[in-house]
Amino acid sequence: MDSMRKTIWSALRIPLLLLCTVCCSGQQATANVTKSAVSTSGLPDTRSSAATTAYTIGSGDVLNVQVWKEKELSQVVVVRPDGKISLPLLGDLPVIGKEPTQVEEMVQTRLQSMVVEPHVTVTVAEIHSRMVYITGEVARPGAYPLNTPITVLQLIAQAGGLTEFASKKKIQVIRANNKRDQQLLNYKAMTQSKDGHSDVTLNPGDTVVIP
Template identity: 30%
Template sequence: MHRRIPLSAALALVLAAGGVTACGHVDGEPITPTARATADFPNIGYADWTDQEPDYRFYPGDELEVTVPSAAELNKSVVVQPDGRVALPLIGPVMAADRSIGELEAAITQAYSTQLLRPQVQVSIKSTAPLKVFVGGEVGNPGVYDMAGDGDALRAVIQAGGFRSSSKRSSVVIIRRGPNGRAMLRTADLLSGMTNSRADLVPLRRFDIVYVPRSGVSEAGLFMQQYFRDLLPISFSYAINGFSGN
């Protein structure tokens, strides 16, 4: 499933422009973005890349199994709704989006404690919504894509119409939300990935950005200048449509 939108708008949904001081690297060299810098709008930097796998956080479309061992009649399969909440018996809707399993179990347990004596709630994942990623730069059809199952950067580029002849396939940029919401950046050699089964194809996570630069230009600086120059500082979070509260 593909919805075509300007990449600059897609970036504004997920990138933070403030509070990040460390820089990423391209081909082993540090990147210092060329965005407009003032006292109120500092240059954008990137945290060092880490492959640490964070706890899964729920997203609209995920299907969950909620179990209350002390009250089996309350056991229920629920789907996270577009507003991020799940509807459960006896209690009002509970916010599930952007919460881990443990956080959601604690929230539902607290909600049921007004109705039950010492409830213990268990939450498990039945199915997850498609992986949503942003693909831009020198690809056939830049935009936002849903990827079923596990996805990697090469598959995302292929789904976005493949590489243009003007692309630099050996230095594809991957941007991801890292620990504490900080943006991380790395590059991947997808040119070798097309011929070498052991190449680093970079498994993707929800809301990753895959940017294919142009060949023969200073792609890192051009990318930062073109897409970040006029973006306002915003929070890098997975809060969708203003998810908040319980």
Template identity: 30%
Template sequence: MQLAPLLMLLWLLASGLAAAPAFAQAPAPAAAAAGADPGYRIAAGDELALKFFYAPELNETATVRPDGRIQLQLVGEVRAAGQTPRELADALKRAYAGSLRYPEVSVEVEKGFARQQVFVGGEVGRPGAQPLLPGLTLMRALIVAQGPTDRAALNRVAILRRDESGATRVIRVDAASQARRGADDGNDPPLQPFDVVLAVPSRISRVNKWIDQYVRRNLPVNVGFSYDLNDNNRRGD
């Protein structure tokens, strides 16, 4: 039998996870956060400063487009989203090797982390966008959204995530299992830029249809992305 959402919240409060609201109100400066985290992944909307050590005339600032690419001099379009700044710098060094004798380049994220968000909706107390801060997991995002309501089915929370090709994945998470075996990446996964977390109502039998309808009716335009859900991108219910 699935635990009631209220009992789940009480258990989380006792375990210390409910400190997330305070954590969510202390964002770090964007540049510092990106620079301090070697695992930071570039995302759509990030502004990148490219500096060429031996060809300063090529220095520029590029904004990552919604399709994850940037447009650069000499080499044209380059995929940036999903890479760390170091990985992108290595890719650019290879791309410019045919045009420059010394293609040494650095990549810095000037505006990035503070602009990345996730969206939490469905059966939660306060649906809406949240800043993607370090350590934000599915359950912490639900708690910041004032928790799941008593109509939510915590054993089938859905995460909508776009891959590098732009296709949408629907990841099913059994968050209710945290009470039985504790939180881990399987039932409380870390969130990625522009994830959509949906607390599905327990009364719904056709989950995919409900997700389609919810996204089309409720997903705010200012989140910065859109999803095209179809049967090729997910398992049917």
């Protein structure tokens, strides 16, 4: 009888051990998933803010200031000519020349005495301070936001390209900081240049004229 019991126990021991191992692993995995969900859920997504951290805020820009779970403190504001914005409880804040992440830190620091663990995100909703202009014989003349460095050829492409009437050898760049600093460019030379030296990088306020 004892021999039979030992035989049965030996046969059942391995399956029972495997079953216990699977159950423990499942509980641990569930705990890890639950912990991850708790640690990441509920907080606002700040990826859009991170995308704009390299941008320097200027006068006329529109900022979207969001304070988590504080709807009354969240505002869409325009940067005034004096370089400041106005927010509830905080009043006027200087933001010109700062990056969005710097404004986030400033607002968050000032709210700490008024809001429990404030979480602030600042994004640039509209760009109006850094613009370049193109006029004349292009498909879409006008003002274009300078989100990233741009060249004359890139601006022409954004404007839909040259029209059939464009004078390709007399493209003019007028610098905003010095109206007398004007350059004449040749479209064909720029497009055929292998090193890109014939192309010109534009600065905020510059105007490209296509006669």
